[in-house]
Each structure stands twice: as C-alpha cells, then as structure tokens.
Amino acid sequence: MSSVYVDHAATTPMVEPCFAAMSQQMRQLGNPSSLHTDGRATRKTLEDAREVLAKEIGALASEIIFTASGTEANNIALKGLYWAGRKQGRTVVVISAIEHHAILDPAQWLAEHEGAEIIQVPVNNAGVIDLDFLQTIVNERRNEIAVISIMHSNNETGVLQPIAEVVAIADTIPVHSDGVQSFKKTSLSFSDLGLYALTLSAHKVGGPLGIGALVLRRTVEIPALLHGGGQEREIRSGTLNAPAIVGFAAAASSDHYDTAKIENLRDAFIDGVKKTIPDATINGINSLRLPGIVNVTFPGTQSDTLLLLMDGQGVSCSTGSACSAGVHEASHVLISMGHSVESAQSSLRFSFGASSTQADVDYVVSVLPDVIARGRAANLS
C-alpha cells in the first residue's frame, strides 16, 4: 500500500542541513550562558543562528527570543503585551475569530483570570478578517486596547490575512501576529509589516520539534512567563536549546521550499477533487492563501470517518481543527466562515510541503471516490 503524507501544515520532514547542523551541535559541550571557552563556543554558534534567523524574518538579532514552541511564543506575546497595556489602563484584547487555540485559549484565560475584555474580529465567507469592523473598534476604543493579535495566515484554510492593513489601522496599538504557518511559505518581514511581535515555529519549516521564536521589537518590554536565569532579555529564562536553535536556523535558511512547485501541486489536487467529487467545495478558494493548504468540504460525510478511511488507504491528512478528549470539534474557523456545525464537521485539510510530489496528488485523488462513498454510507447508517 502506498503511504502519502499530506499533513505538512501539522509538521513537515526535517531537512538535511538541519540534521547536519544539529548533530554537530549536539556534540558541542558548553552552556551558552557559561563564561568559559566551552560556553563561549556554544554561545558563538547560537548567536550565529540567531542572526541567520533574524535575517530570514527581517528583524534584528536582538529581537529574536527563542522559546520551546509557537504556543509558548503566542502566550508570551499575548499575555505580556496585555499586562504591559494594563499598566496603562488598557484591558481590551482584540483577536480574530479564526485564531489558533494557542491564541484563543490564552485570550480566554486572560478574560477569566486577568480582567481582560476580548473582542473577536469576524471573518467573511472567504475567510478574511473584517477590516471595517476592526477600524470601528479601534476608532471607538483606541485608548482601551492593550493588544491586537491577528494570525498572518490561517492554519486550517491557508487564507492570508491583511496584516499590513491591520498594523495601519492599529496605529500606535501593539500588534502581534501568529506567523507559524506563513514563515518561509509566503513573503513575511517583521520590519516591513511594522509589527510589535511575531510568532515562529521551527518544525513547520523543516526544523526540529520543540523550538520556536517570538520576534519582539527591541524597545518593547513585557513581563515574563518563565522566571529564572534571565536569558532572552529576561523575557524567557531557561538554558537555551542550542542544537534545536542551530537546526531551526539551518532549516529556515535552506532553499528547499519551492513555492511555485507546491502551488502547482495544490492546484492539481483541487482539480482532481472537483473532477472526482463534484459537490466538494474548497474553503477560502477565492482568497489569497498559502501555497500548500487545501481545505475541502465533502457534503454528507463526517471528517473523523474520512480520516480513518484515508488512513486505511495510507493517506495521512487532517481535519485541521482541534480535538477535545480525542473528539474533533467542529472547526471554529469554518463556522466563522458561515458553515453549519454539520458542514464544518464534513471537512478535511490536505497540506502539501517541500517533499510532496505529483504522485502524492494522484494517489490521494485516486482513493477519494471510494473513501467518500464509504464515508457517506457510514454517515447515513
């Protein structure tokens, strides 16, 4: 049986330069905070990596704060910017309705425990945030807003969000963006966008699991979540994970991601879906979006049944939405775009990556008719 991985938005294979850099660094003794020769040696390669990453994201090296995950970076940014704003009497947190749970849940936590008022910016049917809504909120409550956090692209649909316009509307209000899905997949520059903060994750770009970064303007000071040795501008204490950091930089600076090739694969896949399952719809198809993500609604099915059947055919794909106790929740992203719960729960995400091939696309399309037919039968029973 063939085995096809079309879940690159969940995680994607580590690339060779990353393996090479990491395995070399793992043999290097020395805590980067130590002052002796061994410590300095580790610090040197680590700071080299920081500079490489800073260049890739259009930021200063001093603006990179390494974290253990994108989730951690999102938490530091949202909570930190909220607390900083609250000192000035600002207690409103503005996010979009389609944020990843790594923003939604910290926002909810701030509301429940820290006195924040959360305002969610809605999206249209095409999955793009409502800028008029944002403009109105900013006009009305400019002095109350502590932070605006809008993702750069959505992890379920791949739809890009107009972050430059968000920053323009925000004016002096701090803007954070979750750039985890966008980094290295589409043009993304911290300084060009004028952001206060931006979240990145290594394992989405061919780097290792367990390392992320918060890009934070060098003049911005926010309270820490983790206190200790004072590493990373005293915003994120903890011994730096040097092997993962050099792996992150090596992956981010390698040219393995061919945007045009992946867009072609995606479009070939969409054609195949439309031909084999004519009533399937592609969510966000009329919007600007990432090269690799396709979110499809297959009417009359249930996504968890489809996942099982796809897996049985050797196809690794996803619903893209969160699990609650192992049960897929109806996607809040698709519901925000106007889907019913039922329709949201009949959707799958296929995501292509640097290692994807036309043969992958052909194979997935070839198993679709049988999988969808069985999925529909199971849904009726």
Place this chain on the structure above:
Amino acid sequence: MKLIAAMSGGVDSAVAAARAVEAGHDVIGVHLALAANPQKYRSGARGCCTIEDSHDARRAADVIGIPFYIWDMAEEFHDGVVEDFLAEYAAGRTPNPCLRCNEKIKFAAVLDRARAMGFDGVVTGHYARTQISEQGKTLHRAVDHSKDQSYVLSVLTVEQIEGAIFPLGDTTKVDIRKEAQSRGLAVAQKPDSHDICFVPSGDNAGWLRDRLGSEIGPIVDQDGTKIGEHKGAYTYTIGQRKGLGLTVPTADGSPRFVLKIEPVSNTVVVGAREDLAVTLMRGERPVWCGPAVTEIKARGFVQVRAHGAALACSYYFDGNVLVAELDEALLGLATGQAMVIYDGDRVVGSATICETE
C-alpha cells in the same frame, strides 16, 4: 476479516483486540467517546469514559500495534441510553443501561457504521461466546460464569450476532489479566468497572433525584393505608427492605418490602415478603438471538438480573409477549428488567418484563 475493536481502555477489550489480531484479522481499535463532557480521571471502579480511559485505550492499541481512533457517540449514547434510563425510571420501571448500550450503541450505531465503512464486524471484550451450528451463529454463556455477560448481550438480533466477535468467552478473568501482563499491556491490573458509567459518583438515587426531582409521596400498604412518605418513588427498587423510614410496625413485627412503584400517583406500595413472590412473568419487545420462540411451550431457564441465577422455567411466545412460568417462585421482580431465556448455555432471546404474577 476486517474488524473494529471497541476499546474502552480496560483490560478485557485490550486483550480481545490483541486476540483478534493474533487470529489473523485486520483490526482497527476504536474508543467510543460516550460522555459529552468527560471527566479527566477515573476514580476507582466507577465510570468508563474518562479522558484517562481513552489514553489507556490508545496506549493499548499502540502496544498491540493497530491503528486507533476515537468515535464520538455522545449524542447517540445520551439519546439511546441515558434518556431511556431516565424515562424508564420515571415510568416506575427498573432499566438496565448496559443492555441498552449494547442494543443501541455497540452493536447498532458502531456495527452499522463499521459495516458501511467496509468492515465485517465488531470485536468487544464481553465475556460471552458464539458458536456456529445448524442454527446459525448463536450466542452462549462465557466459560467463566462469574463474569458471564451474555445477559446484557441478549438484545442482539441474529444479524447483530453475525457481526459480533467475543474473543474472551473461553477464558477466565484471572487468566485474561495474566495474559494482559504477558502481552505488556499496562491495563493488566486496572480495576473492573462496576456501577453505571454515566453516574460517576455511584449515587444512582441522587443522580435520579437531580434529574427527575424529588416529589414527596405516600408509602402505602396493600390496603392503601398511608404508613409513611418517600422522597421520589423512582429511588426505590422492588424487593427493597432497608431505608424505607417506616415508623409504623406491622402487626406481627415482620419487615415490609417494596412491592410496587406507581409513578402516576407517585406512590410506593409495601407489603410482606411473601407478597413479592412471582411465578410468572411476561415480557414485551422480544428479541431472538437464534431461532424464534414459538407458542409451543419449551423447557429452559430464565435469568432476570445481569449476574442473577438461572431459574428453571417453561417459556413460550404467545404472538405478543414472551411468557416464562417459573418452577419455583422468585422474590422481588421489577418491570423494566430484562428476562433472558437460556437453553442450556445458549441465549434463546430476551424481552422487557412488563407484567408479573
């Protein structure tokens, strides 16, 4: 065969799945999420649908080496089992939710879905056996009578039995635990689940009171004389002696027992022990687990509780209800319980008791 193994996270279903794999079947593990808001952890032997249980099931599937998924059956479970449980109590009957779950969830919703997806059947860790004979595939008691679960499977139709695989029926529980240990399954010593899985506190009466209210009503003797008050008729069971809170003694000082629960008048009727005696029962909505019972009287056994005794009887189907005439009187029998007919160790069929004499 291509099979779905229903994996609760307990030792039995884990070993059942492992045995099905070993028998050469193509097995996929499925954990049924039955509670809409599951508890994080299991406390002792209660409940079976916590998040911890689903982790245990996943871990067992990984150790066995089979794919694993979670199916959300919370809505089906609530509508088919929990609501039914409440409605039965509200109507003054005593339901068995495990039986209803097998009937409506495990061998209906799950089996139907499995078949539609191209699977041939469902494997469970129930202690029961099936046999192929000239009567087709028939359902039988487990070898380990102390663990036998054929009673709660007696609602399966011939077609459902066709799709059911019970790999544990020939083994004792003690040996299943040993086998789990030797297979490296971490659930080998996990406590058995008892009680009702959707009442995690174990306090059935309290759970019912919260949902059905606790309207005070009379406790009367057989003459209709009020001799006490109750706090919600459905929290009593037929044959119950303790906890009646009666202060008026009987003439001869003999104890009183609950004889009847009348939901419409919210009345509990009590009387003497001998008034509990039942020699005939009638059951509605019969299900045959093999050849149908006819109007010709046959000899066999009837069982009225999950781990109750098998009582010698004559039974027949009058075209409307299943009737069992007991050789010896039985004390205390509630309507709503299942009457399950056995021919030796073969399950003939079952019905829901609607009348007793």
